[in-house]
Amino acid sequence: MITRKAIFFLALASIIQASDDSEAPDNKKSSIRFTPSVIDSYREKVQKMFYHAYNGYLDHAFPLDELKPITCVGQDTWGSFSLSLIDALDTLLVMGNTTEFRRAVSLVLEKARDDANVNVSVFETNIRVVGGLISAHMLAGRHKDLVVDWEGYPCDSPLLKLAVKMADRLMPAFNTETGMPYGTVNLKYGVHKDETPITCTAGVGTFLIEFGTLSRLTGDDKYEKVALKALDALWSTRSPIGLVGNHINVQTGQWTATDSGIGAGVDSYFEYLAKGAYLFRRPSLMKQFHEHATSINKHVRKGEWFMWVSMAKGSVSLPIFQSLEAFWPGTLTMVGDVQDASRIMLTYSEVIRKYGFPPEFYNIHNEEPGEKRAAFPLRPEMVESLMYLYRATKDETWLELGAEMIDAIESSARTKCGYATINNVKEHSIEDRMESFFLAETTKYLYLLFDPTNFIHSKGDQARILTSPKNLTCVIYGGGYIFNTEAHPVDPGMLDCCSVQAKRDQEVGVKQVNNGDEHEKMNRTEKGGEKYFENQYGKNENLIEFEVDEKLKKESEKRKIELEAEKVKENSHKAMLKVREILVRAHQKDEAMQRNGETSDSARKLMDQLYKAYPNHTAELENLNKEAIIEFEELQHLEDIRELVREIPIPEVFCEKCCVPLHEIVDSVVLRVLMADVYEYHFYPTRKTKFLHGPVCWLEETPRIEDDYKNEPPSVNTEKWNSPLFTSDQASLNDFIGDDLETVRKFGFKTLLAPGYKKLDKLIAGQNIALRRKKSWYYEV
Numbered sequence: 213m214i215t216r217k218a219i220f221f222l223a224l225a226s227i228i229q230a231s232d233d234s235e236a237p238d239n240k241k242s243s244i245r246f247t248p249s250v251i252d253s254y255r256e257k258v259q260k261m262f263y264h265a266y267n268g269y270l271d272h273a274f275p276l277d278e279l280k281p282i283t284c285v286g287q288d289t290w291g292s293f294s295l296s297l298i299d300a301l302d303t304l305l306v307m308g309n310t311t312e313f314r315r316a317v318s319l320v321l322e323k324a325r326d327d328a329n330v331n332v333s334v335f336e337t338n339i340r341v342v343g344g345l346i347s348a349h350m351l352a353g354r355h356k357d358l359v360v361d362w363e364g365y366p367c368d369s370p371l372l373k374l375a376v377k378m379a380d381r382l383m384p385a386f387n388t389e390t391g392m393p394y395g396t397v398n399l400k401y402g403v404h405k406d407e408t409p410i411t412c413t414a415g416v417g418t419f420l421i422e423f424g425t426l427s428r429l430t431g432d433d434k435y436e437k438v439a440l441k442a443l444d445a446l447w448s449t450r451s452p453i454g455l456v457g458n459h460i461n462v463q464t465g466q467w468t469a470t471d472s473g474i475g476a477g478v479d480s481y482f483e484y485l486a487k488g489a490y491l492f493r494r495p496s497l498m499k500q501f502h503e504h505a506t507s508i509n510k511h512v513r514k515g516e517w518f519m520w521v522s523m524a525k526g527s528v529s530l531p532i533f534q535s536l537e538a539f540w541p542g543t544l545t546m547v548g549d550v551q552d553a554s555r556i557m558l559t560y561s562e563v564i565r566k567y568g569f570p571p572e573f574y575n576i577h578n579e580e581p582g583e584k585r586a587a588f589p590l591r592p593e594m595v596e597s598l599m600y601l602y603r604a605t606k607d608e609t610w611l612e613l614g615a616e617m618i619d620a621i622e623s624s625a626r627t628k629c630g631y632a633t634i635n636n637v638k639e640h641s642i643e644d645r646m647e648s649f650f651l652a653e654t655t656k657y658l659y660l661l662f663d664p665t666n667f668i669h670s671k672g673d674q675a676r677i678l679t680s681p682k683n684l685t686c687v688i689y690g691g692g693y694i695f696n697t698e699a700h701p702v703d704p705g706m707l708d709c710c711s712v713q714a715k716r717d718q719e720v721g722v723k724q725v726n727n728g729d730e731h732e733k734m735n736r737t738e739k740g741g742e743k744y745f746e747n748q749y750g751k752n753e754n755l756i757e758f759e760v761d762e763k764l765k766k767e768s769e770k771r772k773i774e775l776e777a778e779k780v781k782e783n784s785h786k787a788m789l790k791v792r793e794i795l796v797r798a799h800q801k802d803e804a805m806q807r808n809g810e811t812s813d814s815a816r817k818l819m820d821q822l823y824k825a826y827p828n829h830t831a832e833l834e835n836l837n838k839e840a841i842i843e844f845e846e847l848q849h850l851e852d853i854r855e856l857v858r859e860i861p862i863p864e865v866f867c868e869k870c871c872v873p874l875h876e877i878v879d880s881v882v883l884r885v886l887m888a889d890v891y892e893y894h895f896y897p898t899r900k901t902k903f904l905h906g907p908v909c910w911l912e913e914t915p916r917i918e919d920d921y922k923n924e925p926p927s928v929n930t931e932k933w934n935s936p937l938f939t940s941d942q943a944s945l946n947d948f949i950g951d952d953l954e955t956v957r958k959f960g961f962k963t964l965l966a967p968g969y970k971k972l973d974k975l976i977a978g979q980n981i982a983l984r985r986k987k988s989w990y991y992e993v
């Protein structure tokens with residue numbers, strides 16, 4: 213028997229590895245010996261595979277979304293985002309290609325737009341585009357050259373700005389009765405009035421990682437709130453036996469498809485409960501995950517397979533395995549159920565060994581691929597789980613399965629310009645599509661499987677301390693990366709660099725450190741690796757130095773002085789405007805009196821007084837008077853036209869659903885004012901139309917597209933948006949610095965994990981100087 217060992221590392225990465233290494237299941241011994249050089253050769257194969265596909269995309273398809281790998285042309289699929297390039301950005305960094313990353317980022321910033329008139333999937337846009345941009349933003353800072361021009365990094369960058377814009381375009385989808393989002397949104401116009409309120413479960417519950425990260429980086433909590441609210445609503449609709457269905461009405465909260473399983477339409481909801489709990493220190497999400505997992509084991513699982521069952525009773529409706537379900541062992545590994553994950557993966561591996569690839573559907577009873585669902589679109593879920601399992605167990609079985617997949621893809625899917633979807637896993641026929649997740653996920657996970665020293669696998673023995681532009685101290689690039697469901701890694705440490713929430717937490721951390729009772733516990737963490745601050749300066753040129761307090765302080769003082777000067781300038785500008793306004797009125801008065809044959813020179817008199825009062829400002833006053841005269845003349849002209857218009861006879865017109873704001877049709881301000889008058893005084897009264905200031909009916913205009921869409925984001929600070937999750941859930945510092953596993957179990961976590969790391973950051977914040985001596989945070993219980 214191997215002693216149970218619980219290790220409290222800085223990083224989640226290492227915790228996953230250490231979480232449970234009691235006896236491994238009976239694996240077939242792998243037939244290849246994975247010596248370092250064999251591992252290297254597979255890593256190189258994956259790298260070549262990635263570049264073949266990536267260059268094929270750039271050469272033949274960019275700026276369209278995807279490459280068609282057989283005909284070697286491009287196509288837009290998910291929304292004209294240059295999707296494959298955005299999805300591939302962070303893979304370039306994982307593979308260490310900073311030059312190409314820099315080039316690709318400038319291409320993305322140049323081409324990507326957030327306001328195309330295109331209907332997009334809220335879910336896909338979030339995980340691929342928002343997720344891809346956030347991750348590229350976060351990882352870029354590891355290399356000094358890449359962020360040198362990005363002011364405000366890591367709380368700001370052009371990539372982050374674009375991610376925010378994209379997320380803002382998705383926000384109107386969350387403006388529903390329940391807070392669960394619509395499935396589709398038009399980037400330019402919002403949610404169509406005929407949009408179906410039916411969304412799949414994953415489409416409701418897969419936002420927290422991206423949106424929470426955005427909130428922490430921008431300091432605007434609205435994104436995290438909408439994601440939590442949607443999760444909350446979903447949780448409240450689970451069945452009495454703890455299952456969720458497949459599709460739900462986001463306005464009424466009624467389930468419309470009640471099949472329950474862990475695959476298509478549901479999968480990443482569970483994944484985000486577990487990952488969200490880690491990333492944002494929300495134990496109640498982990499509790500929800502475990503509750504779901506328990507119900508799934510009880511009702512959905514039959515042996516090592518997962519079926520589709522009715523959510524109310526748990527009776528089997530469909531005995532199939534979907535290749536999407538293969539993410540499950542990876543997630544189980546993350547939460548510490550490594551043995552169970554291994555058993556499930558071994559079962560799945562039978563399917564890979566049989567066909568080379570997992571088919572979309574595999575019928576568990578007759579052991580055949582689903583008839584029309586025998587394709588393999590180069591999906592990542594299987595290799596994703598292999599990566600987690602290998603990190604946790606170091607069992608070469610997982611390398612061998614990965615190697616088999618690489619060889620199968622090479623031999624069956626490779627085309628002259630990319631890699632093709634396998635149309636039928638039995639025949640290995642191919643079809644003309646290469647989804648962007650091949651570049652974002654499949655190649656990345658395969659590469660990481662065969663690159664054990666990649667920075668992504670960091671155990672937290674190296675990190676960087678940064679005083680951010682928000683004057684917060686945080687520890688970044690220390691490992692524990694959490695992947696979103698499109699394999700875009702998020703650095704948990706960076707979440708503490710920018711937000712108000714982080715600031716508050718750090719203050720709490722400082723206070724608790726000063727209370728003294730934490731010193732003892734911290735004492736235990738002094739053991740272990742000496743490398744923590746190695747590379748802090750020098751050595752590795754690529755690591756950026758963030759110790760910039762002094763410069764920042766000077767800049768902020770300079771900025772303060774500038775702001776004050778601006779204010780003075782603004783005030784005097786306001787005063788001048790007032791004077792000009794009075795002058796204009798004086799000219800108008802003169803004009804009106806002169807039209808009546810009377811003499812009047814109030815304007816001249818006023819100027820004389822002004823000259824006398826401000827003898828040193830004659831030139832400015834003269835200019836002011838010139839401007840006043842121009843404005844007066846324009847107004848006079850307008851008034852003259854109005855006189856004329858009042859005489860025009862108005863035709864009988866009927867105009868319905870054709871309101872457009874005038875400023876969209878008419879450039880001239882003068883003409884707009886005139887037209888508004890015409891409508892206000894003539895058209896509307898004659899047709900008994902209630903007058904709305906602003907839009908006017910423009911004759912023979914076709915209906916506006918905008919009128920068919922709702923483009924309001926939800927207002928997240930109303931009563932309706934209060935979620936118990938918003939505030940009460942954050943585990944307190946002491947809870948995670950406890951002595952043993954039990955204290956942590958209490959919060960629904962099975963292993964000690966990221967929250968400990970995060971909370972330690974806060975201690976670090978209070979102990980910045982002392983920590984430099986201590987060097988490392990690591991202990992074993």
Ligand SMILES: *[C@@H]1O[C@H](CO)[C@@H](O)[C@H](O)[C@H]1NC(C)=O
Pocket residue numbers: 263266267308309311312
């Ligand atoms: C980076 O990517 C570019 C474009 O594919 C390629 O030409 C270059 O050789 C790559 N560099 C490295 C170091 O892999």
Ligand SMILES: *[C@@H]1O[C@H](CO)[C@@H](O)[C@H](O)[C@H]1NC(C)=O
Pocket residue numbers: 329330331398404406
């Ligand atoms: C978006 O969807 C709406 C509603 O189905 C449709 O009327 C509109 O034409 C679509 N727009 C585009 C660009 O496809």
Ligand SMILES: *[C@@H]1O[C@H](CO)[C@@H](O)[C@H](O)[C@H]1NC(C)=O
Pocket residue numbers: 683765768
């Ligand atoms: C930054 O934080 C330090 C210590 O927490 C504080 O002394 C300093 O005034 C802060 N500077 C700014 C610009 O907020």
Ligand SMILES: *[C@@H]1O[C@H](CO)[C@@H](O)[C@H](O)[C@H]1NC(C)=O
Pocket residue numbers: 731732735
């Ligand atoms: C750290 O531990 C040592 C003994 O292991 C103890 O003597 C010392 O007081 C502790 N330091 C603090 C700050 O608690």
Ligand SMILES: *[C@@H]1O[C@H](CO)[C@@H](O)[C@H](O)[C@H]1NC(C)=O
Pocket residue numbers: 827828
């Ligand atoms: C006007 O300017 C003169 C000389 O430049 C100066 O002596 C005087 O004080 C100024 N007057 C006012 C009212 O600012």
